[in-house]
Amino acid sequence: MSSIKVGLLGLGVVGGGTWKVLTQNAEEIARRAGRSIEVTAVAVRDVAKAKRLVGDSVRVTDDAMQVLRDPDIDIIVELIGGDTLARTWIMEAIAQGKHVVTANKALLAKHGNEIFAAAHAKGVMVTFEAAVAGGIPIVKAIREGLTANRIQWLAGIINGTTNFILSEMRMRGLSFEQALADAQRLGYAETDPTFDIEGVDAAHKLTLLASLAFGIPVQFDKAHIEGISTLAQDDITHAERLGYRIKLLGITRRREDGIELRVHPTLVPVDCLLANVEGAMNAVLVSGDMVGPTLYYGQGAGELPTASAVVADLVDVARLEAADPEHRVPHLAFQPDAMQDTVVLPVQEVRSSYYLRVRVQDRPGVLADIARILSDSGISIGSMFQQPHGDTEADIIFLSHEAREGAVDDAMARIRALPFVQCDLTRLRVESLT
Amino acid sequence: MSSIKVGLLGLGVVGGGTWKVLTQNAEEIARRAGRSIEVTAVAVRDVAKAKRLVGDSVRVTDDAMQVLRDPDIDIIVELIGGDTLARTWIMEAIAQGKHVVTANKALLAKHGNEIFAAAHAKGVMVTFEAAVAGGIPIVKAIREGLTANRIQWLAGIINGTTNFILSEMRMRGLSFEQALADAQRLGYAETDPTFDIEGVDAAHKLTLLASLAFGIPVQFDKAHIEGISTLAQDDITHAERLGYRIKLLGITRRREDGIELRVHPTLVPVDCLLANVEGAMNAVLVSGDMVGPTLYYGQGAGELPTASAVVADLVDVARLEAADPEHRVPHLAFQPDAMQDTVVLPVQEVRSSYYLRVRVQDRPGVLADIARILSDSGISIGSMFQQPHGDTEADIIFLSHEAREGAVDDAMARIRALPFVQCDLTRLRVESLT
Numbered sequence: 001m002s003s004i005k006v007g008l009l010g011l012g013v014v015g016g017g018t019w020k021v022l023t024q025n026a027e028e029i030a031r032r033a034g035r036s037i038e039v040t041a042v043a044v045r046d047v048a049k050a051k052r053l054v055g056d057s058v059r060v061t062d063d064a065m066q067v068l069r070d071p072d073i074d075i076i077v078e079l080i081g082g083d084t085l086a087r088t089w090i091m092e093a094i095a096q097g098k099h100v101v102t103a104n105k106a107l108l109a110k111h112g113n114e115i116f117a118a119a120h121a122k123g124v125m126v127t128f129e130a131a132v133a134g135g136i137p138i139v140k141a142i143r144e145g146l147t148a149n150r151i152q153w154l155a156g157i158i159n160g161t162t163n164f165i166l167s168e169m170r171m172r173g174l175s176f177e178q179a180l181a182d183a184q185r186l187g188y189a190e191t192d193p194t195f196d197i198e199g200v201d202a203a204h205k206l207t208l209l210a211s212l213a214f215g216i217p218v219q220f221d222k223a224h225i226e227g228i229s230t231l232a233q234d235d236i237t238h239a240e241r242l243g244y245r246i247k248l249l250g251i252t253r254r255r256e257d258g259i260e261l262r263v264h265p266t267l268v269p270v271d272c273l274l275a276n277v278e279g280a281m282n283a284v285l286v287s288g289d290m291v292g293p294t295l296y297y298g299q300g301a302g303e304l305p306t307a308s309a310v311v312a313d314l315v316d317v318a319r320l321e322a323a324d325p326e327h328r329v330p331h332l333a334f335q336p337d338a339m340q341d342t343v344v345l346p347v348q349e350v351r352s353s354y355y356l357r358v359r360v361q362d363r364p365g366v367l368a369d370i371a372r373i374l375s376d377s378g379i380s381i382g383s384m385f386q387q388p389h390g391d392t393e394a395d396i397i398f399l400s401h402e403a404r405e406g407a408v409d410d411a412m413a414r415i416r417a418l419p420f421v422q423c424d425l426t427r428l429r430v431e432s433l434t
Numbered sequence: 435m436s437s438i439k440v441g442l443l444g445l446g447v448v449g450g451g452t453w454k455v456l457t458q459n460a461e462e463i464a465r466r467a468g469r470s471i472e473v474t475a476v477a478v479r480d481v482a483k484a485k486r487l488v489g490d491s492v493r494v495t496d497d498a499m500q501v502l503r504d505p506d507i508d509i510i511v512e513l514i515g516g517d518t519l520a521r522t523w524i525m526e527a528i529a530q531g532k533h534v535v536t537a538n539k540a541l542l543a544k545h546g547n548e549i550f551a552a553a554h555a556k557g558v559m560v561t562f563e564a565a566v567a568g569g570i571p572i573v574k575a576i577r578e579g580l581t582a583n584r585i586q587w588l589a590g591i592i593n594g595t596t597n598f599i600l601s602e603m604r605m606r607g608l609s610f611e612q613a614l615a616d617a618q619r620l621g622y623a624e625t626d627p628t629f630d631i632e633g634v635d636a637a638h639k640l641t642l643l644a645s646l647a648f649g650i651p652v653q654f655d656k657a658h659i660e661g662i663s664t665l666a667q668d669d670i671t672h673a674e675r676l677g678y679r680i681k682l683l684g685i686t687r688r689r690e691d692g693i694e695l696r697v698h699p700t701l702v703p704v705d706c707l708l709a710n711v712e713g714a715m716n717a718v719l720v721s722g723d724m725v726g727p728t729l730y731y732g733q734g735a736g737e738l739p740t741a742s743a744v745v746a747d748l749v750d751v752a753r754l755e756a757a758d759p760e761h762r763v764p765h766l767a768f769q770p771d772a773m774q775d776t777v778v779l780p781v782q783e784v785r786s787s788y789y790l791r792v793r794v795q796d797r798p799g800v801l802a803d804i805a806r807i808l809s810d811s812g813i814s815i816g817s818m819f820q821q822p823h824g825d826t827e828a829d830i831i832f833l834s835h836e837a838r839e840g841a842v843d844d845a846m847a848r849i850r851a852l853p854f855v856q857c858d859l860t861r862l863r864v865e866s867l868t
Contacts, residue, residue, distance in 0.1 A: 021582050031772035032581045135725035137579025145571025147466045148455050148745030290455050291569035291742035298728035308725035311582030323757040338465035
């Protein structure tokens with residue numbers, strides 16, 4: 001069978017990794033795919049630098065349109081990132097009838113509906129295994145491995161930077177700022193780490209996972225997002241005492257009345273596998289009504305793990321490009337005409353357990369007043385402890401049973417207004433993941 | 435699109451589960467597959483009993499040939515188990531040009547080469563996600579998710595019965611016999627548990643995983659198999675003291691000179707995720723040269739989890755049946771003409787670290803004599819401790835660095851011959867899984 005021809009847009013970390021994987025494992029890949037996968041053109045800004053990597057056998061240009069319109073190219077691999085140029089180029093590739101492989105979660109989380117609709121109309125595939133959890137085949141697992149199930153919920157550690165920071169804070173007792181500086185020094189965090197630490201990157205990925213799991217359109221703007229930059233070392237210690245570890249989770253859950261879609265620091269029981277995923281690793285726990293809980297773990301970022309996912313997509317496209325488009329795996333796991341516009345619930349409607357820390361003047365009656373407010377709001381308490389803070393203050397830590405977030409908001413507003421409450425309350429969500 | 439027609443052979447635990455999944459999640463499955471999956475005929479021994487489950491809308495017969503030769507049926511689902519009738523019926527289904535979905539690991543581990551060759555010649559698919567690790571989509575992950583990688587090794591907890599027994603022995607301090615009795619009482623172990631506890635079931639599954647990972651023919655007869663029935667409670671405690679947990683692992687590894695293929699109780703570091711997989715759960719750790727380590731976790735058995743995998747295969751076949759056979763995913767991950775006949779190494783050539791326990795008369799010079807033998811055999815010791823046993827005896831426990839198993843065999847024979855050695859030695863393999 002003839003080789004399949006690939007045009008590569010971008011030759012940065014993941015682009016360079018893709019080149020390496022295709023070159024170094026060419027034989028193993030062809031043994032599986034039944035044909036070779038050949039990069040015939042590369043579009044980059046710095047042509048001279050790219051030539052040093054790929055040599056003279058491949059056409060290198062700084063004009064992406066030349067690659068996009070090359071009639072000999074079957075698949076465009078977009079690895080430039082961002083959502084302006086990348087969007088234009090992917091739409092052009094689709095218009096030219098080419099299949100697209102991309103790792104661009106930000107683009108798909110925001111413009112996926114438009115892109116997948118265009119691809120469907122044109123009968124081409126847009127694949128994105130590399131966009132979520134790097135080398136872990138999680139898109140494939142949900143889209144193809146769990147097709148028998150009504151998926152109930154999923155929860156994932158899908159940002160390695162924040163998981164690394166949280167591991168460092170817990171294991172070495174560092175503050176957030178110290179752990180972030182370490183992560184930057186070791187290359188786990190960018191110079192501007194905002195997208196990672198504020199949960200935006202995780203929310204991009206979660207948005208895609210929710211669509212795959214539930215057959216709903218991509219809707220990043222509905223996601224509730226909280227990062228880890230305000231997390232105090234104290235709360236990590238208190239959580240540990242209660243039998244929990246704090247992880248930045250992306251959680252999406254199907255309920256009677258809609259879908260929860262949220263990224264936030266979460267207390268997870270220590271004996272749960274997710275709680276034991278340390279450093280820059282990723283893991284996603286998916287619960288299906290028939291299969292029960294399943295977990296997928298691996299490296300969620302980096303040159304070669306991410307390229308592993310890009311190349312797996314290339315093999316899939318090489319295998320399926322001859323198939324009738326009606327018979328291919330649908331982009332978002334469900335057939336386009338079977339998507340449902342289930343409402344994504346506002347965060348006030350989320351149900352969770354809660355960890356609350358209140359700093360108070362240490363005097364009689366304080367606990368009773370707070371407990372009364374919680375009870376009046378219908379929030380029942382599972383466990384509680386008090387920890388002195390200096391000579392005159394104390395932290396009171398509550399772990400609630402499941403409650404509606406709106407009710408917790410109301411109670412917090414009333415507690416905040418109490419005269420002996422010293423500073424803002426800390427509220428973290430707790431998930432049993434069962 | 436018209437529905438795809440399925441004939442079901444067997445309506446036991448997994449067959450009944452498959453019926454339930456297809457019935458209860460019919461809508462969700464059709465939303466994904468783009469067409470409905472319809473069971474039109476069932477072949478069973480007890481027709482009356484089957485009718486009570488499936489009702490009157492489905493043809494129920496005790497004549498499997500009638501189902502196998504029904505021209506309206508597209509896919510045969512074989513769920514009767516065993517390797518005599520099942521083999522005949524699957525070969526007949528293939529001869530009739532029907533696709534086959536099976537959960538039959540024993541059959542495929544022994545006769546897979548013949549079955550896949552017949553299917554390839556006829557242009558039909560034989561899928562077997564349910565044969566390995568129940569509901570976990572591990573076949574798909576290796577065959578399609580990790581296609582960019584040269585897989586280096588994999589290690590799995592792929593038998594829930596033995597993992598349950600080991601968890602009980604460790605957590606509740608039970609003997610093997612007590613834990614087995616519990617497992618039987620709770621339905622995790624069969625009345626005749628031999629296949630599970632002696633590692634045969636795990637070896638069936640490992641044989642299939644090794645073929646998928648390395649592109650070698652299925653060769654169950656080359657697997658080295660040890661079970662857990664002789665495992666002493668003492669060794670679990672000693673392992674814990676050394677920082678390890680004992681798991682029955684299936685391990686296969688690609689080396690320069692061939693492939694290791696082995697099932698045996700294994701000491702695994704406690705901070706490794708595999709060590710924390712408890713009860714009847716399954717997990718497989720796969721290491722690829724590009725992606726690094728990835729792990730897949732979930733329920734490895736049971737009515738609905740196994741049926742989840744059967745139905746995922748049905749959806750795959752429904753999607754791919756219209757595709758040119760040349761473009762489908764190959765049965766054993768690699769194209770038939772790209773399989774390699776790499777040698778499977780005899781167990782004496784395996785390299786591992788070893789846990790050795792020697793019971794001796796407690797007197798001076800004993801340790802020196804044993805240490806001398808190990809050193810003469812080129813086996814270097816990582817850690818060692820001695821534990822009194824009664825008034826006059828002691829257990830000496832050694833943890834070796836990596837050594838060739840043949841060398842360890844020689845050393846053990848010489849140690850066994852020492853006059854002060856009291857009974858047979860215990861030797862367990864240790865894997866760092868990195």
